Amino acid sequence: MGSSGSALRVCAGHRGGINWLSLSPDGQRLLTGSEDGTARLWSTVDGQCCALLQGHESYVTFCQLEDETAFTCSADCTIRSWDVRTGQCLQVYRGHTSIVNRILVANDQLFSSSYDRTARVWTVDKGQMSQEFRGHRNCVLTLAYSAPKDLPRDPCLEAAMGGGLLVTGSSDDTAKVWQVASGCCHQTLRGHTGAVLCLVLDVSSHTAFTGSTDATVRAWDILSGEQLRVFREHQGSVICLELTDRLLYSGSADRTVKCWLADTGERVCTFSAHRHSVSALKYHAGTCTRPGALHSIS
Template identity: 35%
Template sequence: MGSGSSKEHKDQHLLETLHEHKDAINAMTLSEDGSLLVTGSEDCTARMWSTKTENTECLGALEGHEGYITCVTISDTYILTGSADATIRKWDMTTCECLFIYQGHTAKVNRVICTGDFIFSTSSDKTAKAWLFDAYDLDDDALVRVCLRTFKEHLKPVFPIIFIPAENTDGVDEDGMNINPGDIIITGSSDTQARSWSFDTGGCLRIFKGHRGPIICMATDPAGKMLYTGSSDHSIRCWNIQTGECRKVLEGHNGHILCLSVVNKLMYSASSDSHAKCWVREFGDCTREYKGHYHSVTCLKFHEGILYTGCGDAVARGFDAKSGSIKREFKGPDKGINAIAVCDNKLYTADAEGVLRVWDIKGLGDELHAGQDGAAVGAEGQIDENSDQQLDALDHRLDSYMGKSPDPDKSNIPGEVRPRSPDLDDDLAMLEEQLNA
């Protein structure tokens, strides 16, 4: 299929503008190897895009849903889409054929995740469900077993969902499926609560109470021990997953928490208050604030030292994650950005008009500390070698604390626990002052 792209030269960093979708793009995801981008739209279709070709090409449209697409995910050579028509569809990405329709929810599907063997979904019908991934292999008599579990104690619509596999993965149930007694599902709801569930029994294990508004987003630490919940009550809460104890309340935002992303020892948050923030997870300290947005910050992505944000003001921004300074702005037309993705040297933005834009970010990470390699200049214009050495030392300490992560969204390997320096707060404040001087 042709790409239908057009070139725009108003912005030197804008590579392509793709108009195949006829309505707002609600969701976007990348394949594990980064070769395929999938978008889901209000026009009731999902589309596949090549990312490794010189020009982005639309490889196919996934058509069949009777309601708008709310979420998309990729598993191996398959694509899963959730829709307002209360169904989940499984597609073969090589043929665009719909292989199976998962039916059972009675209202809009809000989220879909996949572990390979199983699919988990949440819905506005106040439930979450677990499904058998290889459903098309079943005969007609076995189709009733496609829905393996229904988790149904929430009082209002369920949105975010997380799967935490058991540390011991040797358990197999009577049907030969890899359901371990320690597998945990966590759901967040508009009823202000998060709940953890046993995948094995379907029973509720813990109720995470404390928020005063709907839970909009969630994240966990890489070890799957701590849960972070973002709410419309403007707060982020940190919970011990095993005990249900609230360990910390992270306050500072003045709007709904719309997005959370854990990267090593840090966590990034986006809010309707037009700000994004960086937190030291272990202590709940806000170490950076990313300013310059003029509307809700709807999405964010950390990549190679840059924090990319998408905003309702139709601008995507690239910030130096360490200093908080804006390095580049990617300005679209009037419609707000709903989703972003980063692959190789390209930033993809999807907006409420249904347009997918491709931006050049080559070299942006290399610009992070341009001009900081030389010595600091004192008040008299002389080189202050001591100040330069101090800045280098502080810069190195913060680099070490932040760590590196090639793909933080997919990392599930527990990192080392590095003791925090008792002087970290002073170091961070001094470094920020010197870097911004």
């Protein structure tokens, strides 16, 4: 989506709806996960499909593109990694007992969340689970990670936070902050009156932003658990979030994307070109002639 709200490129080929997209760091490739059980890799230059990733036995819920490896998760309870050059499946991660909602590759680890009410962390290369996080009373829908280097240097907390912090959002209306090394819950973030569908972290300020079916976005201090501010203006569930350059973008079931000042909660502008709920969005920095582009799907 450009500044005028017009589409820049259309990628067509999936036989079902697109549930998620992941843009490569250079902006040249786009990975999409679909209801048709496949993921596809696209060129953003011409919109052509570069690779078809087949193997899941049910729909793909989420995908992440990392250099030469793609990661997908599915309603078939598994996670898969793929070689994007050949389309070959490299690893299948098995252990969840229900739909895998989200995955995150960070710090040489793979994190996942599931309808089985757990989040898990896996070794990327061997596909083995190394930690399980239990405590949510309902489905774990979304997650984000803060690495040890981004956390304050505190000798009293060094052992507990040596593996970093994982933040999860659930349909039990809460978000939780977990110590990755121990699997213990560090904080429970309470305030939403609906399911927490999405979240992003500002690691520099140790702030989590959560979006919910209660139509609000909320900001939290993940160390203390304090609610910092509430972003109100959406008329429907907040489905996706993106944080860049101190601006927070939120996509909603009200068919809009809103841009906010992350530090104050002030709304900057609204994008309203979609005809259906906005299910995913991604900001990509452009050149000096075009400051940036916001990509979204509905």
